[in-house]
Amino acid sequence: MTDPGAKAADPNLPLGAGDVGETRPFVRLDRVVKRFGGFVAVNGVTLDIARGELFCLLGGSGCGKSTLLRMLAGFEHPDSGRIEIDGQTMAGVPAYARPTNMMFQSYALFPHMSVARNVGYGLVREGVARAEIGQRVEEMLRLVRLETFGDRRPHQLSGGQRQRVALARALIKRPKLLLLDEPLGALDAKLREETQFELRALQARRGVTFIVVTHDQVEAMTLASRIGVMEAGEIRQIGAPRAVYEQPQSRFVAGFLGSVNLFEGTVDVAAPDLMRIRTPGGGFVVPPASGLSARQPVALAVRPEKMRIAAGAAQADNALQAVVEERAYLGDRTMFKLRLNDGTVLKVLSAAAEAGVLAVEPEAAVDGGGAAADGGGLTA
Amino acid sequence: MRPVFWMLAFVGFVFLYAPIVVLVVYSFNASELVTVWGGFSLRWYGALFSDAQIGQAFRLSLLIAATSATLAVVLGTMTALALVRIGGFWGRPILAGMATAPLVMPEVITGLSLLLLFVAMERTVGWPAGRGIATVILAHSVFCLAYVAVVVQSRLLGLEESLEEAAADLGARPYEVMRDVTLPLIAPALAAGWLLAFTLSLDDVVVASFVSGPGASTLPMVIFSKVRLGVSPDVNALATLIIVAVALGLIGALILVRRQR
Numbered sequence: 001m002t003d004p005g006a007k008a009a010d011p012n013l014p015l016g017a018g019d020v021g022e023t024r025p026f027v028r029l030d031r032v033v034k035r036f037g038g039f040v041a042v043n044g045v046t047l048d049i050a051r052g053e054l055f056c057l058l059g060g061s062g063c064g065k066s067t068l069l070r071m072l073a074g075f076e077h078p079d080s081g082r083i084e085i086d087g088q089t090m091a092g093v094p095a096y097a098r099p100t101n102m103m104f105q106s107y108a109l110f111p112h113m114s115v116a117r118n119v120g121y122g123l124v125r126e127g128v129a130r131a132e133i134g135q136r137v138e139e140m141l142r143l144v145r146l147e148t149f150g151d152r153r154p155h156q157l158s159g160g161q162r163q164r165v166a167l168a169r170a171l172i173k174r175p176k177l178l179l180l181d182e183p184l185g186a187l188d189a190k191l192r193e194e195t196q197f198e199l200r201a202l203q204a205r206r207g208v209t210f211i212v213v214t215h216d217q218v219e220a221m222t223l224a225s226r227i228g229v230m231e232a233g234e235i236r237q238i239g240a241p242r243a244v245y246e247q248p249q250s251r252f253v254a255g256f257l258g259s260v261n262l263f264e265g266t267v268d269v270a271a272p273d274l275m276r277i278r279t280p281g282g283g284f285v286v287p288p289a290s291g292l293s294a295r296q297p298v299a300l301a302v303r304p305e306k307m308r309i310a311a312g313a314a315q316a317d318n319a320l321q322a323v324v325e326e327r328a329y330l331g332d333r334t335m336f337k338l339r340l341n342d343g344t345v346l347k348v349l350s351a352a353a354e355a356g357v358l359a360v361e362p363e364a365a366v367d368g369g370g371a372a373a374d375g376g377g378l379t380a
Numbered sequence: 381m382r383p384v385f386w387m388l389a390f391v392g393f394v395f396l397y398a399p400i401v402v403l404v405v406y407s408f409n410a411s412e413l414v415t416v417w418g419g420f421s422l423r424w425y426g427a428l429f430s431d432a433q434i435g436q437a438f439r440l441s442l443l444i445a446a447t448s449a450t451l452a453v454v455l456g457t458m459t460a461l462a463l464v465r466i467g468g469f470w471g472r473p474i475l476a477g478m479a480t481a482p483l484v485m486p487e488v489i490t491g492l493s494l495l496l497l498f499v500a501m502e503r504t505v506g507w508p509a510g511r512g513i514a515t516v517i518l519a520h521s522v523f524c525l526a527y528v529a530v531v532v533q534s535r536l537l538g539l540e541e542s543l544e545e546a547a548a549d550l551g552a553r554p555y556e557v558m559r560d561v562t563l564p565l566i567a568p569a570l571a572a573g574w575l576l577a578f579t580l581s582l583d584d585v586v587v588a589s590f591v592s593g594p595g596a597s598t599l600p601m602v603i604f605s606k607v608r609l610g611v612s613p614d615v616n617a618l619a620t621l622i623i624v625a626v627a628l629g630l631i632g633a634l635i636l637v638r639r640q641r
Binding site: 073074075094095096097100101102104105106108109110111112121122125126169173 | 540542543545546547548549550551552553556560561564565
């Protein structure tokens with residue numbers, strides 16, 4: 001059952017984004033399928049996660065990301081496929097015997113126990129000596145800056161404090177794999193940002209492998225070393241946040257991570273060094289994409305912040321004639337809504353500092369252009 | 381609008397509680413005649429406490445109520461856990477139906493069917509030998525189980541399942557999850573269920589009359605037989621005491637159920 005090459009890897013190995021040096025993945029999902037009645041929650045997911053990675057499963061509700069996490073924790077069992085953690089198959093291993101700990105979306109703190117007993121519960125079940133439990137609980141509470149809250153009950157804490165108790169409770173057993181289900185969902189914006197960076201620092205310091213489930217793309221981008229975008233029980237794209245954002249491979253991924261302007265068109269010229277795409281709104285010159293040939297229908301995705309607005313009319317590649325419909329001032333940026341001649345509505349995000357742009361009033365005719373290097377062709 | 385409301389409420393409360401108030405008032409009656417007021421007195425309470433038959437029946441009723449309430453809590457909790465925590469299993473609809481059947485079943489039928497069962501068992505397996513305390517306890521456990529199951533079930537449904545998962549995730553085996561998390565969290569429902577079962581057993585006369593045997597008359601059975609010979613004022617005193625006991629039990633159960641939130 002066990003991988004013949006499996007040997008216990010050093011848990012104090014260097015960390016960081018996806019250890020390249022290690023050949024065997026730390027977590028391996030192999031064609032995992034999970035059905036609930038007739039509904040396929042997870043549809044043949046294959047995924048390798050390296051030791052020390054902070055992997056983010058990103059997707060809308062019902063995409064199967066939580067089910068995947070629950071199968072790793074042992075609360076659900078796959079109908080088919082294999083799950084391996086640290087070289088050991090998890091088939092038949094109950095939740096209490098797995099080298100994982102989970103931070104629940106609702107935090108799931110035991111309401112009848114004090115904060116200290118909540119945090120120490122995992123060690124009590126492990127049979128750790130009393131004195132050591134006290135010491136490690138104290139240490140853990142200090143880490144999450146709740147050292148004076150040990151005697152409180154969970155309901156006496158604020159949302160942010162509860163979240164830190166849940167994190168401390170999940171970390172105290174020093175799990176090899178920490179599973180976090182929407183860890184920041186219940187926090188306000190300021191606390192979220194703070195906690196995001198805290199989680200990253202913690203992950204780097206402790207060397208735990210994190211798998212985070214979230215529907216929030218900003219959370220995924222800031223936290224993760226790699227993101228897996230899920231839809232309908234399948235992983236649509238895996239990659240570093242930058243790669244997934246800049247080179248989405250499908251309309252779904254492009255639209256799910258941030259906002260995007262989609263231009264439907266056809267490939268005009270597919271040369272080795274560049275590609276020309278014709279759309280009803282205008283022509284684009286973009287870097288070549290493999291697998292595309294002339295006369296193929298494509299969609300071109302351009303991020304709003306990759307477009308610039310210029311007054312007047314220009315006849316050039318990657319320049320479109322448009323009319324400003326609306327302008328929304330966002331403080332550090334300004335969002336423009338533009339309408340092309342063929343009726344397509346575009347969004348363009350300008351840094352507020354950009355000279356002249358703020359002066360553009362609605363109804364003004366402008367040029368909106370996507371810089372050639374930033375466009376990307378999509379076939380899906 | 382307001383005066384009308386208060387008037388209706390008053391009529392309603394009179395309708396509900398006047399008989400009980402009359403009974404309580406007459407329990408302090410000095411007169412020998414049940415329906416004639418002869419001044420305040422505690423003599424019937426005195427008579428009650430010196431009545432050996434009633435004393436014995438009272439102790440028996442307490443024993444039966446406490447034992448069957450405890451049995452009902454154990455069995456009812458197991459039933460509720462099976463119905464709520466184990467999703468679909470073979471026979472689940474049958475168990476769900478059978479567990480709640482005593483709630484709607486006429487007591488006469490419950491009593492009669494249990495009597496027939498006990499007689500048939502005595503003939504085939506030789507147990508229970510005759511009818512007495514044991515058969516009353518068994519019968520009461522059965523119909524109290526249904527009430528406990530309902531109370532515990534609603535508590536379990538309100539319990540966040542991820543709490544149990546969190547315990548398992550932290551290394552608790554199933555019985556440790558039960559001991560450390562599930563039971564402490566449903567404890568108020570267990571206590572409420574126990575009190576409910578206790579009061580139900582204490583005031584049952586129909587089922588007990590069917591399945592009890594000679595020498596095992598519960599308090600309500602004794603009262604019932606006394607009243608048949610003509611109402612004597614000491615029964616008023618006894619009834620008052622029972623009302624107090626049952627009311628305390630129910631209020632306790634209510635408070636416990638409320639506090640769960």
